[in-house]
Amino acid sequence: MTATSPFSLAGKKGLILGVANDRSIAWGCTELFRTLGAEVVATCLNDKARKYVQPLTDKVGADLLNCDVEQPGELEAVVAHAVDKFGQIDFLIHSIAWAPLEDLHGDVVDSSREGFARAMSVSCHSFAEAAKLCAPHMTAGGSMLSMTYLGSGEVVPNYGVMGPVKAALESLVRYMSMELGPKNIRVHAVSPGPILTRAASGIAEFDQLMATAQAKAPLQRLVTLEEIAQLSAFLCMDAASGMSGQTIYVDAGVHAMD
Template sequence: MTSNLFSLAGKKGLILGIANDSSIAFGCARLARAMGAEVVATCLNDKARKFVEPHTQPLGIDLLHCDVEVEGQLQAAVAHAVEKLGRLDFVIHSIAWAPLQDLHGDVVDSSREGFARAVSVSCHSFAELGKLCAPHMPDGGTMLAMTYLGSGEVVPNYGLMGPVKAALESVVRYMSMELGSKNIRVHAVSPGPILTRASSGIADFDTLMATAQSKAPLQRLVSLEEIAQLSAFLCMNAASGMTGQTIYVDAGVHAMD
């Protein structure tokens, strides 16, 4: 029994949102495979596939497209994963997006349409995922979403994504209550800033990273591997008593304000 506590061997997971080999979703998928899990992963479209498939194919990761704004694609991704794997033990949602004109402006200047699309893609898709995946997690399991410190405090230039991530963290808490009777645990992982395709859309992101490093008790930024390690632990049997949390992996920056 104890040999399975800190293992992903034999577990089956769906990981959404790989953009390239620097993305958080890829770091999670790579480590999950190294630890013995079977993984189905998604990228956005054909354009993204050429950056993703050279890294996922050697790992034996089944890759498919999923644009959560296209009707039916999220449902199709879950159906494909279930058909391929037979069940789901963990699901990792690493999708965030907002229109650039809204992301780069003040929150008060954001358009109603842009705000709604950002919430739909970055937040509500996780709730949809919960509804779709829960019936295929007969033994329970773990669902993870990715958030950021800007959800709970003002981070310069994070703008519109701050309120969106705040909504996501609230969704995580409600999902943990609603799915708890099925032994499905739900968390938000809050990494420190790392350079990904998604983060490159944030204005002055280099300054944000430098500020985080200067504030961090560990006096550095975290790595993709460290984010994946926390995510992997939360999907293990050893984390069975935890749910509904926002858990930081940010070299301690969250503790400094």
């Protein structure tokens, strides 16, 4: 019998949170993970998003559930569905980020207490909540990934309140990697360069942000959705078994520039 390649997702089963449309990172991961042999339960926010997402997930044979992490019980129901369907969970992809527009578009010092708290709850703490629910079902170990951005560690104009939120997310990843490591669960933050997702479209002057990133990038271009998904897939493969607790950039090299 031929051993399964460590560079494979065949037989892996997991959950991908946050598909919004065909340009979302969560969709790029869902499509590639299915191509590479993984079984996937994916989520979208609500019925409004479902009409855009359902044709995509139907095409690749992935289950789709609604999941608004601000609504009590919805995240728990999604994890329970995945466990009932698969019997185990091998990977969790958390691709959810949100802040109220009035807080996102204003100065950080002007952000409301409520808006800042909601941005932190949705974009950061929901990863910890999902991890707590999934970890007991990763009996053979597994991988957990969340999506961050360069603005976590340096000031990016117009990124605003999401900068501190993503900084907290990256710190959360490090603590989760320490706490879950004894269970052979690996945790990472993936830091893509800017691409035009629905979440990114809420950032003021995002076209200028993309132009600046392309001008700074050593590769002299932006990254693609496929490249982000490829890194995410690798981190969920057995080939990446020695890695945990990292923020890993896929941004055409922008992070290396001053």
